[in-house]
Amino acid sequence: MATYLVGDIQGCYLDLRHLLDTVHFSSSHDHLYIVGDLIGRGPDSLAVLRYVRDLGEHAHTVLGNHDLHLLAVAEGIIKAKDKDKILPILEAPDCDELLYWLRHQPLLIHRNIGNNTAPGFVITHAGIPPVWDLHHAKKCASEVEDILISNRYVWLLRNMYSDHPTHWLDSLQSIERYRYIINALTRMRYLDMSGGLDMVCKLAPEKITNQHLFPWFYVKRNKPMLETLVFGHWATLGGIQDDNLLGLDTGCVWGGSMTIVRWEDGKSFSLPCEIHAN
Numbered sequence: 001m002a003t004y005l006v007g008d009i010q011g012c013y014l015d016l017r018h019l020l021d022t023v024h025f026s027s028s029h030d031h032l033y034i035v036g037d038l039i040g041r042g043p044d045s046l047a048v049l050r051y052v053r054d055l056g057e058h059a060h061t062v063l064g065n066h067d068l069h070l071l072a073v074a075e076g077i078i079k080a081k082d083k084d085k086i087l088p089i090l091e092a093p094d095c096d097e098l099l100y101w102l103r104h105q106p107l108l109i110h111r112n113i114g115n116n117t118a119p120g121f122v123i124t125h126a127g128i129p130p131v132w133d134l135h136h137a138k139k140c141a142s143e144v145e146d147i148l149i150s151n152r153y154v155w156l157l158r159n160m161y162s163d164h165p166t167h168w169l170d171s172l173q174s175i176e177r178y179r180y181i182i183n184a185l186t187r188m189r190y191l192d193m194s195g196g197l198d199m200v201c202k203l204a205p206e207k208i209t210n211q212h213l214f215p216w217f218y219v220k221r222n223k224p225m226l227e228t229l230v231f232g233h234w235a236t237l238g239g240i241q242d243d244n245l246l247g248l249d250t251g252c253v254w255g256g257s258m259t260i261v262r263w264e265d266g267k268s269f270s271l272p273c274e275i276h277a278n
Contacts, residue, residue: 002030003113003263005121007239007248008232009034010066011042011085013051015258015273023260023269027055033109035232035248036064036125036186038102039086041277042253045070046088049098063105063148064125064233065186072157074099083278103148107185108141110134110227113263119226121246121263126188126233127216131168131195133223140181147178166196189234191216204236217245241268253277 004025009016025032038052038061039045052059070089073080080086089095108128112120122128128137147156159175160182168180183197190198190213198213205215217229217240228244235251239259252258255275261268 002026003033004030004260005033005035005123005230005246005248005263006260007035007250007258008037008064008235008252009042009048009258010037010040010253010276011045011048012252012258012273012276013042013044013047015252015271016048016051019258019260019269019271022271023262027058030058032059033111033121033123033230034059034061035123035230036062037066037232037249038064039070039089040066040084040253042085043276044088045086046092046098049089049102050094053098053101060109060111060123061105062109062123062125063102063107063186067102067105068157068160068182068186071099071103071153072160075154075157077154077158078161103153106141106145107181108138110138119228121228121230122225123230125186125231126184127231128225128229129168129184129188129191129195129197129216130219130221132184133221134225134227137185141185144178144181144185163197163199166192166198167194186233188216190214191219195219202234202236204238207236217247241266 038048070086072078109123147153160179162179165176165180187199188197190201192198193212201213228246230246232249235249235254237247239250240247248259250257250259252273253276257270257272259270
């Protein structure tokens, strides 16, 4: 049995299947962990949703910003753009089943694989802000997850679209609290000098001219994490693999590559992709 961690899929179904074939992924023995953004801008988001759902207990995914956006579009909260390429999902006969399944996926996964005494990995779509330790991050993620599977989920989706608040306070309440949690876990890239979330800049770190912005993973954490933090979301970053950091978005939908890492030995595999987004 092997454990595989794969970057943003974003509807690139054939690229995913080719990559899984390359590593000889077994749907009955191996486990696949996905960093979110199953759908959006790629050619076959519907096939991706069905495939991952049908893997059952052998697939594990967190929610990304594109996944949450799909849920909001389905509820009529916001209109889809042509570039989202999600209409086939909304018109599918099993749409309600797929969206129900998607809504029940977590924002954070924490796993110890093999040796329960050794640090494992933590997955969120965008990362974990330095102001939180792992315990706090899991608690905050759980707060939003509980609403997403409740009868208040439409209220949450309707009110999540804002870049504020930018700073975390334990005293944050209601939608401001949940909005920060969603933005931190699914949209974060840069922090400003005061530790606030910057929701604008998407450039690679070497290309920014604003010296007051810092990649969130370069900011010292209030409490160090022993676990490897696995994330996606940042295509221009081009992926990153360090002792306790694994960034897996290598821009497949933009004509980059799709990357998968085998946890047991740390070996990385990538396949080039065609440009699917426009």
